[in-house]
Amino acid sequence: MIEVPENYAEIVRARRRARGWTQAELGQRLGLTNVTISRWERGKVEPLPMYWEKFLEATEAEPKTVREVRRATTVEAVDFMGDGLAVRALVEAERLAFGHLANPAFATEVSRIDPLPHQRIAVYEHMLKQPRLRFLLADDAGAGKTIMTGLYIREMLARRLLRRILVVPPAGLVGNWQNEMRELFGLEFAIVTGAELAAKTANPFSPGPAGDRVICSVDTLRGDRAFSRLAEAEVAPYDLVVFDEAHKLSARQDADLTVRRSARYELAEALAGAPNRKPEWRLGWSARHLLLLTATPHMGKDYPFFALWKLLDPQTFSTMGAFQAMPREVRERFFLRRTKEEMVTFAGQPLYPKRITDTFAYDLTPGPVSEQALYDQTTEYLRHIYNRAKLLNRAAARLVLGVFQRRMASSTYALLRSLERRRERLEGVLADVMAGRIDPARLMRQAERLRDEDDPFEAHTADEEAGGEGKEENERAEEEILDSFVAATIADLEIEKEYVAKLLALARQVQALGHESKFEKLKEIIEDPRFRDEKLLVFTEHRDTLVYLRSRLDGLGFTGQVASIHGGMNYLERGQQVAFFKRPIEDGGARIMVCTDAAGEGINLQFCRVMINYDVPWNPARLEQRMGRIHRYGQRAPEVFILNLVAGKTREGRVVKVLLDKLEAIRKELKSEKVFDVIGRIFEGKSLTDYMRRSLEGEDLEQLTLDLGGQLTKEQVAALAERERRIYGDGGDVAVRLPALRERMAAEVYSQLLPGYVRQFVQDAGPLLHVRLTAVGETRFRLAPTRPRALDPLLPLLEAKGRDHLEITFSRPARGENGAVWVHPGEPVFEQMRFLVERDAATHARRGAVVVDPSSSSSYLLHLARVTVVRRADPSLPALARDEVLEQLLVAVRQHEDGTLAARPIEEFLLLEPKPGGLPLDAQRLAVSAQGRIEEAKAFLVETVVRDFAQRHRDRLNADLESRIEFLRQGFFYEQKELVEARAVWSQRRREGHSTAEREVERIRELQRAWASRAQDAEQTVLREPALIGVGPVEFLAHVLARPATNDEESLRFDAEVERVAMELVMAHERALGARVHDVHSPELALQAGLNTPWPGFDVLSQRPDGSRRCIEIKGRARLGNVHISTNEWAAAANRRAEYWLYVVFDCATPAPRLVAVQDPFARLVEKAAGFELNADDILAAGERVVI
Helix, strand or coil: CCCCCCCHHHHHHHHHHHHCCCHHHHHHHHCCCHHHHHHHHCCCCCCCHHHHHHHHHHHCCCCCCCCCCCCCCCCCCCCCCCCHHHHHHHHHHHHHHCHHHCCCCHHHHCCCCCCCHHHHHHHHHHHCCCCCCEEEECCCCCCCHHHHHHHHHHHHHHCCCCCCEEEECCHHHHHHHHHHHHHHHCCCCEEECHHHHHCCCCCCCCCCCCCCEEEECHHHHCCHHHHHHHCCCCCCCCCEEEECCHHHCCEEECCCCCEEECHHHHHHHHHHCCCCCCHHHCCCCCCCEEEEECCCCCCCCHHHHHHHHHHHCCCCCCCHHHHHHCCHHHHHHHEECCCHHHCECCCCCECCCEEEEEEEECCCCCCCCCHHHHHHHHHHHHHHHHHHHCCCCHHHHHHHHHHHHHHHHHCHHHHHHHHHHHHHHHHHHHHHHHCCCCCHHHHHHHHHCCCHHHCHHHHCCHHHCCCCCCCCHHHHHHHHHHHHCCCCCHHHHHHHHHHHHHHHHHHHHHHHCCCCHHHHHHHHHHHCCCCCCCCEEEECCCHHHHHHHHHHHHHHHHCCCEEEECCCCCHHHHHHHHHHHHCCHHHCCCCEEEECHHHCCCCCCCCCCEEEECCCCCCHHHHHHHHCCCCCCCCCCCEEEEEEEECCCCHHHHHHHHHHHHHHHHHHHHCCCHHHHHHHHHCCCCCHHHHHHHHHHCCCHHHHHHHHHHHCCHHHHHHHHHHHHHHHCCCCCHHHHHHHHHHHHHHHHHHCCCCHHHHHHHHHHHHHHCEEEEECCCCEEEEEECCCCCCHHHHHHHHHCCCCCCEEECCCCCCCCCCCEECCCCCHHHHHHHHHHHHHHHHHHHHCEEEECCCCCCCEEEEEEEEEEEECCCCCCHHHCCCEEEEEEEEEEEEECCCCEEEECHHHHHHCEECCCCCCHHHHHHHHCHHHHHHHHHHHHHHHHHHHHHHHHHHHHHHCHHHHHHHHHHHHHHHHHHHHHHHHHHHHHHHCCCCCHHHHHHHHHHHHHHHHHHHHHHHHHHHHHHHHEEEEEEEEEEEEEEECCCCHHHHHHCCHHHHHHHHHHHHHHHHHCCCEEEECCCHHHHHHCCCCCCCCCCCEEEECCCCCEEEEEEEECCCCCCEECCHHHHHHHHHHHHHEEEEEEECCCCCCCEEEEEECHHHHHHCCCCCCEECHHHHHHHCEEECC
16 A cells, blocks of 8 residues: 655645646646645644545656655565454455455446346456457447447456546537546546647656546547647557547548548557557557447448448457458358347336337418418529539538528528528628639639538538537538538629518518417427327527527427537536436426437436437438437437428428438338338438429429438338348347346345445445444435544545535435435545545454354464456567556455464455454464464465466467467468559559659568568467466555354354354244245355355345235344344345344243244344344334244
């Protein structure tokens, strides 16, 4: 444990000033307030070791301006004079910190989620089983891939196998990732933005509290500024890198075998450790673990799909040929995909609710000043500019047309605002041309630069909306399109200006009427009795329409009840609006959320079940994304509504209605909602915008709608599903695995640590830390100091949480409930208390303490050690150049006087009672020889226990060593083959005089020259790794000398014959009632019964015929007497509550024993008792007499 020097105040002040930081800036880097830093510098509060370590990391680059004054330390002799209560608190602190050793699914205990079957299977049966995670998780949209990632991170942190984590999502998802990690898993991640990087502050990726857990958008990180910071020497490797929406890491291969990589893909290659041919993309390190997340890994083209696999193992999946040659069963180790249809609840029911879709058509108002007139005259204007524009640049014409058509279909107000901006642009350009400030030829060049891919609604999906800076990305793109496209002559500019002026005047007149048919249809839905009490999610494509809708809804009486999200908001502002919408209406929450597609991805609104498409998007992928906001993991309603508003008699409305009607028809024909989940893939490379343009050009509308209908058929949906089954394989064995999964979960409940064991630890630690735990409710408590300033070490946390008192709970709060601090391993309050206990109890633990084991007939030593399995470095092989920790464990070793040594469950410490006093002779002999025996125990750990763990890791690598070598060689063979083919192609081009052929041939030659060396290194790495695995540090944390019971009181309490009589009587009673009875009072019997823990804290598990179960702790007394419970039984009773029963058999030594049963003894007896002694009269009063 790191030590805080005596002159900490001087060091903090000097290092802060050397950095040029204010107290607030230093506090921000450490997650503290400036008040806490001020207290440090004035010597008022000593930093906790955990915060001192963070401080040193944050300032380590600075020269030490002040010499550290170390505290005098001594090595304590093992004399067993330590405080037994302090030793027990330290042991329990360590045991809880290694919670996964008790409960293999520990992350499910300390997270605010109840994972679904497919999520548990992914994390615990696939991801955690891989020593080096290289994985493509490709479940359908809405399956909770963020949840699965958070569970994996939590488990790996508990195992001490992760420290530095980098999450790389699209820009629109950074806030969602931060919120999910914080709210569901209690994990703080820093968001690195382009603005922060531009400010040239400290490197945000450097090791330390801020840089160890980072979220940075893929487009920010691929930029020169961010990547250069990532490549700086001070940046330590990230242990885990997560790419969300990984299908956006695009790469393709041309016919000449040239691979075209996007900058996003080259970033991923750098982090994955793939050989990179460009120096600017090289890092000095690569991530050990790589997780790729996507719902659409295959978008119809094989090479981009393969390119994702290459990131996972660049040498084995070296080329498309190597990938295709890999057997499917081998590939499955890297990949998992389950569709929505395959995901079920633990009861085996479909996970996702039914989708009910409906289209609400409306007619435009007629007349000379009307919506229809505005539509007709705008159409005439669009045809005019389109026919003129396509002569210059057809792509530019299509873009301009798309902008106006979308806005015309959205709302009168959106069209009006576009016309205003267009008029301003035309007037400005006209003035510049007439004044000679702009050359007409320049205007033509601007238009020529526009391309089809510049359409913001077609080129991007909602998750790529970066947000912030006051504007949406589509607004900026539309402005650029309209600014770049203007006529090149004064005459044409004047003609268009006149068109726009007339249209603008008409639009203002129509707007002034105060009636919009589309809004009236929305009003009907809002007032529909089916939806009157529902929260409504309303989507539009344009922020101008959003502004209009908010204003109209206010006019309907919804002032203060409308939330909104648009792309001009940053992630914090979006989060505030989501919270407003999520809050119940009766508590002042919003009833309606109006949003643009900035909320179409990354914002989860499954508490709402009605979605209204005020504008139906023309990009089908965006429609799919919108539905995913409410049709996803966590939606509890049996059905969700997708309602679409369409002007059915307009050209655009007819096209959209054909699409929506066809979707519904296919759903009914297939009796499946699969069509809604694949629409984006079916229309990949196709665009509804094209149909809109063609309708405006005068093509027959009937034929156009027939063509569109032909693009979407039930046969296509079925064929797509079959194609994906062939590509991905059958991942849908969730239902098949349910019985085994339910069985494992039933066993897990007996090894859970929360709330009982954590609460017990805090209570035990109280006297050591001079604090007292006081109940303020059934599950809420307050920490109160028992001496002045005892709570000072917790002040940083109090200030960070904005509380002036600390109210805590040990039970998981409901999702979204933030009243009391939920204390659990990995949470800051718990971790601070653990540090304090280890600091204050370490001396006692190293000296050892005397305890009583009432079940033993002789004395023995029990040691607690932290052991490590490592893979040593081999500097000659780049992939093995650094040491790697493979596993850390806590191990207990029992040591008898005769020299017998045995590894024991660490839970045995819970069964021992601190009890100083006289020692029997065998205990005295053990105490005298303890120091030498400890060395023997260490040798036993190294030679037997830890070497066994290390051998398991070696065996796991050796098990498939031959096949891995075979596939590695295959990968290099295919790489060599592709290099030969590419060299032949480019050599031919060189002969034909191709300008870049010579350079390309030389590049291929260099790769061929390096090929043999890389292949040899790769093979040597695989062969060498098992031999490098061995024993790491072995550290003893605590020692106890356990003696048997020595006086009449203890002997009476634990009389073996009395306990036997009580056990037999109770088990016979339960069997007589038809129960299946399992004796679990010993470690062997508990594990044999499948309880997952050797010491469950009760003696008998009784499963009654009605399906109920009783966890029965049995106590026998020869006569009438008090009952003692162990710390383990105390915590188990707190965990199991109503399932836990205390059966006390009084008068066991008489012919007429009496059985008293107490349900939930924790509430009725234990919690009220002073210590661990239960009064016999209280037991008789709380329990029921059972006839036996």
